[in-house]
Amino acid sequence: MPPLLAFIPLLPLIGFVVLSFFGRQMPKRAVAILGAGTICIAAILTIILGLSFLQTPPAGGAYDQLLWSWFSIGNLSVDIGLRADALTLVFIFIITFVGALIHIYSAFFMWHDDDYARFFASMNLFVCSMLLLVMADNLVLMYLGWEGVGLCSYLLIGFWYEVPSNCRAAIKAFLITRIGDTALLIGLFLLFKELGTLNISAILHLAPDHFTTGGSNIVLITILLLVGGMGKSAQLPLQTWLPDAMAGPSPVSALIHAATMVTAGVYLIARMHVLFQLSPVTMMIVAIIGALTLFVAGCSALAQTDIKRILAYSTISQIGYMFLALGVGAWSAAIFHFFTHAFFKALLFLAAGVIIEALHHEHNIFMMGGLRKRMPVVFVTFLAGAVALSALPLVSAGFFSKDAILWYSWSAANGNPLLWVMAMAGAFITALYTTRLMLVVFWGDVRTPVHEHPAQGMVIPLIVLAFLSITAGFIEWPHNMVHLSLFSDLVQKVLPETVLKPDLPSEWLFQLMAVFVTLAGIYLGYLLYYGKPGIRWQRSPGLSGMRDLLFSGFKFDQLYNFLFVKPFVFITRINKSDVIDRLYNGIAQAALKLNSWFAISQNGSLRLYIVGVLAGILFIITLQILL
Template sequence: MDKYLWLIPALPLGGFLILALAGKRLSRSSVAIVGAGSICLSALITFVIGGVFLAGMPPNAVYTQTLWTWFEVGAFSAKITLSLDVLSLVFVFVITFIGALIHIYSTAFMEADRDYARFFASMNLFVFSMLVLVLADNLLLMYLGWEGVGLCSYLLIGFWYEQQANGNAARKAFTVTRIGDAAMAIGLFMIFQQAGTLVISDIGASAGAIWQPNSTVVTVTALLLLAGGVGKSAQLPLQTWLPDAMAGPSPVSALIHAATMVTAGVYLVARMHAIFALSETARLVITVIGAATLLLAGLTALTQYDIKRVLAYSTISQIGYMFLALGVGAWTAAIFHFMVHAFFKALLFLAAGAIIESLHHEHNMFKMGGLKDKMPVVFWTFLVGALSLAAVPLISAGFYSKDQILWYSWTANGGSPVLWMVALSGALITAAYTTRMMILTFWGEAHTPVGHLPGRRMTMPLVVLAVFSVFAGFIELPHNFGHFTLFSDLLRPVLPETVMRADIPSEWLFQLLAALATLGGVFLGYHYYYQQPSRVESLRRNAMLAGLHRFWFSGWGFEALYDRVLVKPFIFISKINKSDVTDRLYTGIAAATGEMYKLLSRTQSGSLRWYIMGLVVGAILILGIQIML
């Protein structure tokens, strides 16, 4: 089946080319068939290849397919080679399957948009770029996909570019992530200098022989790679672009948060674990970034009014959990939470999009309310996603994936009680803002009348994602729940097994405390926003709490800090430097070109005799020059 591997990314690329070149001449139904159909076919091929791969191959098997040689420089040869192992299969499954559901949803959600073909062309290119990223056999090809998803995020976040704010959000995402991308590019140069290759499998196999554990060079290399992951996955301190990315259409938000852009950093760290395993400093930095991000983003989500911004900060927080797991060495737990998170976060964003569309593009949760009975399908599916996000015990997939991270944050070799407390606090905060979001949106008095209800093309993907948001967690059960470890068993040949500490407390106690934290967060949200909402207003009248609310609402002041320290000084210097020698040189060239144009334009007199004379004189000059030479 490896000879058909190329079809998985080729179909989205083909869809993009058709829509980009001929989209304006196609009917809307044809655009929908090409745009959504290409991703659905890619998902179908993924299921077939994945099924054959898992059924008939040994655990450490790899499908590889070399399509052609990209370029050769001296002894260096860059090939377009695709590689599929269990880790990349998990990501390809999520990208194509969830991407297909989002595309089906989009055929209805974007139906009235005048740039229907441009939207699906950009979405297809987005999926193609992410597939190249995770299927790449070498880091150079991965970097091509890495930059491709950055380009597509710019195109889709600013899709409604007529509004200035949307264009600003797109440029912000592109600029902020470039910081991490530049660092990652330097890291790739360092890897090539040390290892002499960019083939991922070769680097992983010989990492221990190339770098000394905890050496300066391996730590710097790992941190440069981490900077790339931090930028793409919107972790501290490069998290500021993601909330503004909600300017794009809701299907774009679902695709970015669940199946593409922000998951790239998690994949990079997991894929290059052989390098990170050699640097305790790099792993500590990953752990600290993940722990700090999950708390900061969770508290910020508690204060937001826009339903999509709540979900955006929620994604930043959940990716923080994944980084925390990667930092303590719980590699498979991070990937398990990535997969489960993809299901329930895609569900929540698509359901939020249906709500916003039905409420005449209203985003403010305080202007919603009363939707429980008016939009029953959306309500029940959103509730399933919310239960999984809050990690409600036993009945949600999110409980099983987040419970692993909570467990390993203490018991893994790189874990500690402090990290467990941070993760547990994040679980309480997550449950609180999720409950707040549910109550404000679906209960209470209706503040905005419902326009039209979503059709089947929008509700069907919600139902499918809701099913996975419940049952996906059962493929990996905790140690004391029967220890059914299908997911980690599949990944173990690719990712190292988590090293556990000897002094491990009872797992039942951990789960009881995690359940209490979740239920405590649910109670807080229920008490303050359903039972006694007036108490929230009284708390806001407290000067200190009001100031804290504003601080959290602003994203802990990162926007203002960067604006003051980076943006305004750069603009100031640019204004001073706008008429420097280089600018004057180009201005002079432009002015000279204009004068030459004016001079030549005088030869256009309209007299046929002058034109003939010019031809004759020119011919004589050319013949004379040739005779002289």
């Protein structure tokens, strides 16, 4: 079975190479078959690998495959090696399976685009990079995949580069994530300095004996790793790039900025959980960042009018839940929410893409309305994603995964009442803005007529994802309801069990409270938005300041512009004529002066040219006589 590992990232890599060199000469149908087909085959291989893992677990709990030695410098030796354990299998299943559905959808969604081959080449490169990130057996190879997905995010956010705002959004994402990437790289240097290796298994084995719990070295290293994860996963305060990343095509938003790349920080912390457990301070910081992010992003989603920006802030908020779970030590709960979130958030983005295309590229939800009867399939599938996002009790996957995080935010050893209150507030806000989104888009009067209906190839992925958004949660029920924990039993082979506080109140009480909060958010959304297209209360002058604050994402962009951008521009303007510039300008001016002198001899006068030739001849003869 290990030889199968290499083919999973190799197939999308082959697709990228072929499409990069020959895509423009290939017919669109061939591009679609190659681009989507390689991902579909990789998904099939992943399912085969997963079934084999479940039926006959490998020795050591993981499949390993060493391909070749990459480089060796001094004490650092890095291999191209792949490793697949239970945690890896969860991620590669989402990357390939959800990625295959999105590629199939993209084949129809992007059909009329002139750069059809470039789109699929970039998407295939992304899948290959993301697979390397989660399958690498060492942190150097993981970092290669980490940078690869960042590159592809930049390429695909600015895919329609003719629009200047798209280019600015791509540059913004690239620069902000560089902050996290730089911190991560420094953390890797420090890890190698301390342990003498960057092999993941070796690090997890050596760290408990090498580091002292709470020591300054391990705290610094884990904080640097955390900053790396915050950048990629758009967590406070590095979250501002993700809403602008919606400038890319909707399939990009679904795959990269909802289901996979933005959860790379979750994978990093979960994979290096042994290090984080040695730093309780960092664990608490992770939990606090997650709690603040889920609340701030949820509030921001309440005021957005662009359908994709609502989902973008929702993604930031839901990843905040994952960070909260990681911070309190609920490792399996965090990964389970990643698992369910990938289905329902990819579904919502793809369905939003269908709506936008059907309504003449309209993004404003208040210019939509009445789509329930005109696009019934999209309505039903979007509703499935919405109930999962809202965590509607017992009938959605989101309920089972989010309920576990709410419970552990109180009951885990690192949990506390304040974190639980923030998580509950986030659940209420999520239900509220999701209800707002559904009612404004699908109920009320028609404001923009439907221009075209989606192709069948776009509908099938929606139906599959809608089914999974409802049913995927049933593999992991709360233990006080039904003893069914297939997901936890698998993941906890890699990640430790969560330690609960002693003498806790009944879990039933907390589950009922979570259900009540969710239903209260849905009911409030119904009261505020059902049958009220004008939404008069939103136009209240007393609420305008709060609305503007939420709409701007708590003005983080303005803050960073004031603190960093303006001072930087001011300094560069002062320094634009420094010594180096003067040197270069002097060389250029000297060249221009010499040119003006020599240009005198090229004035077009034949008599002057003859005089010059004669003068030259006389000069040469004179030299010969004298010498």
